[in-house]
Structures are given as structure tokens and as C-alpha cells.
Amino acid sequence: MIGCTTWLHPYVFYLGAQPACKPANLVCVGRILCQMVPCGAEEVDEAIKSAHAAYLQWRKMAGMERARVICVLFIKGQHIQLPGGSFAYTRREPLGVCVGIGAWNYPFQIASWKSAPALACGNAMVFKPSPMTPVTAVILAEIYKEAGVPDGLFCVVQGGADTGTLLCQHPKVAKVSFTGSVPTGKKVMEMSAKGVKQVTLELGGKSPLLIFKDCELENAVKGALMANFLTQGEVCCNGTRVYVQREIMPQFLEKVVKRTKAIPVGDPLLDGTRMGALISKPHLEKVLGFVSQAKKEGAKVLCGGEPIVPSDPNLKGGYFMAPCVLDNCRDDMTCVKEEIFGPVMSVLPFDTEEEVIGRANNTTFGLASGVFTRDISRAHRVAENLEAGTCFINNYNISPVEVPFGGYKMSGFGRENGQVTIEYYSQLKTVVVEMGDVDSLF
Numbered sequence: 001m002i003g004c005t006t007w008l009h010p011y012v013f014y015l016g017a018q019p020a021c022k023p024a025n026l027v028c029v030g031r032i033l034c035q036m037v038p039c040g041a042e043e044v045d046e047a048i049k050s051a052h053a054a055y056l057q058w059r060k061m062a063g064m065e066r067a068r069v070i071c072v073l074f075i076k077g078q079h080i081q082l083p084g085g086s087f088a089y090t091r092r093e094p095l096g097v098c099v100g101i102g103a104w105n106y107p108f109q110i111a112s113w114k115s116a117p118a119l120a121c122g123n124a125m126v127f128k129p130s131p132m133t134p135v136t137a138v139i140l141a142e143i144y145k146e147a148g149v150p151d152g153l154f155c156v157v158q159g160g161a162d163t164g165t166l167l168c169q170h171p172k173v174a175k176v177s178f179t180g181s182v183p184t185g186k187k188v189m190e191m192s193a194k195g196v197k198q199v200t201l202e203l204g205g206k207s208p209l210l211i212f213k214d215c216e217l218e219n220a221v222k223g224a225l226m227a228n229f230l231t232q233g234e235v236c237c238n239g240t241r242v243y244v245q246r247e248i249m250p251q252f253l254e255k256v257v258k259r260t261k262a263i264p265v266g267d268p269l270l271d272g273t274r275m276g277a278l279i280s281k282p283h284l285e286k287v288l289g290f291v292s293q294a295k296k297e298g299a300k301v302l303c304g305g306e307p308i309v310p311s312d313p314n315l316k317g318g319y320f321m322a323p324c325v326l327d328n329c330r331d332d333m334t335c336v337k338e339e340i341f342g343p344v345m346s347v348l349p350f351d352t353e354e355e356v357i358g359r360a361n362n363t364t365f366g367l368a369s370g371v372f373t374r375d376i377s378r379a380h381r382v383a384e385n386l387e388a389g390t391c392f393i394n395n396y397n398i399s400p401v402e403v404p405f406g407g408y409k410m411s412g413f414g415r416e417n418g419q420v421t422i423e424y425y426s427q428l429k430t431v432v433v434e435m436g437d438v439d440s441l442f
């Protein structure tokens with residue numbers, strides 16, 4: 001393990017049932033997966049120092065040399081011609097030791113999306129996974145080690161808010177890339193500002209999905225399911241406010257409810273399963289609380305919204321719930337305004353394009369959005385007018401690693417994935433070269 005600081009003890013981690021992160025030999029949920037000790041000031045300092053020592057060697061390596069252990073994107077500067085044959089050029093240089101702090105819902109991807117470009121640009125990274133999902137970042141450290149990444153360059157520290165705070169406040173840290181909720185993101189930004197550290201914030205969302213009457217309805221229904229129920233609905237960019245043009249609402253609801261009721265919920269290691277358990281008991285209770293609140297505010301539950309105890313005795317301790325579709329929703333309801341982060345779809349009618357764009361943008365979030373229509377002009381017009389970092393046209397939740405991902409408004413700033421990531425893990429040095437004599441004023 002490369003400089004991988006992982007201790008065993010008091011932190012107790014329960015196994016959720018996320019297909020992406022679940023070890024293959026464990027099928028039970030609600031049981032202890034592992035126990036770890038949160039890192040304190042001494043361990044955090046040790047990890048940052050070891051990352052810094054590795055960085056001093058790594059930063060000197062050419063992109064081609066780094067490419068032997070990590071697939072390096074083309075990192076290049078510019079040449080700028082000046083009068084009299086003089087010129088300037090720019091170099092993209094690394095920032096130093098970067099910190100990555102991750103959420104629990106995409107633990108391996110978040111660790112990879114942050115560390116791979118950071119290392120490719122010549123930085124070191126100290127990564128803190130969520131205390132709910134501490135294991136996969138350690139596996140990533142082992143993968144890097146096997147690939148030939150130098151010792152100390154990628155360090156994993158375990159812990160929660162206190163450890164995260166120590167990382168953000170450490171004077172040797174040049175940048176913090178954070179994925180998590182808006183309230184924690186604000187704290188991270190505040191702490192980083194004190195040390196004038198660069199920040200990338202990948203925060204929460206409450207994204208709109210607009211379904212026009214001229215859409216291909218089967219695709220729109222499938223898209224709405226992808227936008228709401230992928231990974232138990234625990235996805236930041238989910239399109240949980242589903243606006244459907246009034247004329248097609250009955251057909252849409254009939255199809256969406258039929259498909260939702262048929263989603264196989266259970267053991268994510270089985271091929272046929274399409275939805276696992278939620279991450280924890282408190283989170284399940286929070287999501288169910290949103291459903292109760294929605295009912296009190298006038299929403300109608302068309303299906304799901306209640307806990308499920310699967311028939312398999314191995315799954316009895318798990319935090320399963322039936323995916324839920326809410327009808328009769330209004331823009332002022334809690335379920336429509338707040339991020340639920342569970343399998344709950346809120347459906348709302350609309351009449352005109354102008355009206356729905358105004359309603360879709362009436363939120364402090366701006367992570368993603370989607371539109372289903374056969375009208376190509378409308379599709380691009382809507383994409384332009386929605387205030388969000390991503391707009392999916394005639395599909396939803398397609399996020400390949402080549403494509404930039406990130407938010408507008410309170411969903412954050414900076415981008416992950418794609419070529420543009422280089423800008424967020426490097427700084428620009430300008431070198432000015434005089435080819436003649438110095439024309440001095442003095």
C-alpha cells in the first residue's frame with residue numbers, strides 16, 4: 001500500500017448494498033464490514049509530508065515518464081510571439097499536494113476522478129473517503145502501487161469531519177477537491193479561503209427533467225427511471241423533478257408506475273437485481289421521512305415509498321425500500337425543493353416551454369438537467385436556457401470519463417473528467433524571453 005494510512009478500530013462501517021462498492025464475498029447487509037480509527041493531526045501531517053516528499057520527485061518527471069504508470073493527458077503550454085523577435089511561453093505546472101475528500105455514494109469513482117488527473121498533472125494527493133465507505137480508496141491505492149506510482153504519492157487517510165478539517169487547514173496543502181453536500185462544501189470553501197487554497201466543489205443537486213409531448217414516450221419513461229432510480233436514487237445529478245407536459249401525463253404516469261413496480265430490489269450481486277439497499281438506517285429513515293412529508297403536503301404516492309424486508313434471510317438487516325413515484329406535486333413542496341438522495345421521483349405537470357424553463361431554474365442548485373423531445377431546435381434551446389452544469393438530451397445519467405462534469409450555482413464549481421480537468425489540477429507559469437537589448441526607462 002502506498003503511504004496508505006489505514007488503522008483498525010472504533011469507526012464501525014456498515015455494509016450498504018451499492019453494487020459499485022460491495023465486496024464480492026459479502027452478501028449480507030446491516031452487518032459490520034470493518035472498523036477503523038479516524039486519523040488525527042499527527043497522522044494527517046505524516047500523510048501530507050510523505051505526499052509532499054513524493055511530489056518533489058514526481059513533479060520533475062516529464063509527461064511521457066509519468067505515462068509509464070498513469071495514462072497522462074496531453075499537458076501543454078502556449079507560445080506567444082512578441083515585438084522584436086522576443087516571445088513568451090506558458091508552462092502548466094502542478095499545484096503541489098492536493099487533498100481529495102469524498103462522499104459515500106460513488107466511493108471508488110470519486111477517488112479515481114480526483115486522483116488520476118491530479119497525479120497525471122504532477123501533483124500528489126491525500127484522499128479521505130467518507131467514513132461510510134472507507135475501503136475502496138484503499139483498493140485504489142493498491143492499484144496505483146501495482147501500476148508503479150511512487151510510495152507516498154497517493155495517501156489515504158480515514159476519518160470524518162475532524163480529519164477533513166485538519167486536511168483543509170494544513171498549510172502544505174495547495175488544493176482541496178471536495179465531493180459532498182452543500183453545507184459541508186461551504187465549510188470546506190471557508191477553511192480553504194483562509195489558506196488561499198484552490199477549491200473544486202462537487203455538491204448536491206435537485207435536477208429537473210423536462211418531458212415534452214412530442215417525445216418518444218418509451219424512451220422518456222426509461223430516461224426518467226434512469227434519472228431517479230440508478231444506485232437506489234443515491235446520485236447527485238439525478239433528475240428528481242420530472243416535469244411532464246400536461247397532455248401526455250396520464251400515459252407517462254401509467255408507464256412509469258408499471259416499470260417502477262417491476263424493479264427487482266434485493267441482493268446487488270445477483271444479475272437480475274436492479275436496486276440494492278440504501279447506505280444506512282438513518283439515511284433510509286430520512287428518505288422515508290421525505291415521503292411522509294410529501295403526503296402531508298398533498299402529494300399522492302402512486303407506488304413504493306415504504307421499507308421492504310426481502311425474503312432472502314441474508315438480506316433481512318438491510319435498508320431496502322420500494323422505489324417511489326409521487327404525483328400531485330407542486331413546486332413549493334419539500335420533496336420538490338430539497339435533495340432526497342433516495343429512490344423518490346416527483347412528477348409535476350407543465351404547459352409551455354417558457355413556463356417550465358422558469359420553474360426548472362427556480363432553485364439554488366444547478367448540477368444537471370434533462371430534456372426529452374423530438375424537436376431538435378427545442379432540445380438545444382432548452383439545453384442553452386437551463387441553468388445547470390450538464391444537460392442530457394433524450395437520455396439521462398450518461399457520464400463517461402471523457403466528458404466534463406460539475407455544477408452551476410450552489411451545486412459547486414470546477415469540473416471533473418475530460419481534458420478540462422487539467423486546468424483544475426495545474427497552474428500556469430508565464431516565461432517572458434527578451435531577444436534584444438533591454439529598453440530601460442532608467
Ligand SMILES: NC(=O)c1ccc[n+]([C@@H]2O[C@H](COP(=O)([O-])OP(=O)(O)OC[C@H]3O[C@@H](n4cnc5c(N)ncnc54)[C@H](O)[C@@H]3O)[C@@H](O)[C@H]2O)c1
Nearest residue numbers: 102103104129130160161164165180181184202203204236
Ligand atoms: N456533485 C457531485 O459530483 C457529487 C457526487 C457525489 C455526491 N454528491 C453529494 O454528496 C452528498 C452526499 O454525500 P455525503 O452525505 O457523504 O456528504 P457530506 O457533505 O456529509 O460528506 C462528504 C465528505 O465530507 C467530509 N466532511 C464532513 N464534514 C467535514 C468538514 N467539516 N470538513 C471537511 N470534510 C468534512 C465527510 O467525512 C465526507 O468524507 C449529496 O448532497 C450528493 O449530492 C455530489
Ligand SMILES: CCCCC=O
Nearest residue numbers: 105106235236237399
Ligand atoms: C455521474 C455520477 C456522479 C456522481 C454523483 O453522485
